[in-house]
Amino acid sequence: GAVVSQHPSWVICKSGTSVKIECRSLDFQATTMFWYRQFPKQSLMLMATSNEGSKATYEQGVEKDKFLINHASLTLSTLTVTSAHPEDSSFYICSAPGLAGVGSSYEQYFGPGTRLTVT
């Protein structure tokens, strides 16, 4: 089936630095990718929709200047956490929509996630 990869899987950085997380669709093209953040014991929170060839669409409350998204190609989207702070420590997950089965059987293919720890 379709595979989405993320790199790195775990990153530790110092406060004030920037971190880039890559999301790749390995065997299919994705004009749209989604970025989520998960806090402990909470649901996946949609941060933004990454659109190939145009600007990302951010959800309310998400700082677009802090979480920079670039959809460089049909198989790659990147999320850069700029000037990271300890409160940005979280599990970041990307997904891409795929087509499964017949008719409206759409599903999301999720990456394995990236754990960010800001010290």
Added chain:
Amino acid sequence: DQQVKQNSPSLSVQEGRISILNCDYTNSMFDYFLWYKKYPAEGPTFLISISSIKDKNEDGRFTVFLNKSAKHLSLHIVPSQPGDSAVYFCAAMGMNRDDKIIFGKGTRLHILP
């Protein structure tokens, strides 16, 4: 306002018995519903889905039931196995492929030996 609600944060079920996870939604425009399973420190994996034109979809040990009038769906796992212990997310989306997916807060399922 939460559009997809999973009111039970956790559920414990004896191995071999039926696990029933419930989900309610508020947006009548949702057209497609999905269940995901998630282990700690991993991305969610797709389990089963159902379109709004159906009221039941079955895949092996997993069955999803949809009650559109009540805006309620449930996931049944039978028989429950130890490997089913995970967090289960109910999710909903509109009819377009690129529609964003809205997740519930998840239910942590513990399968007891």
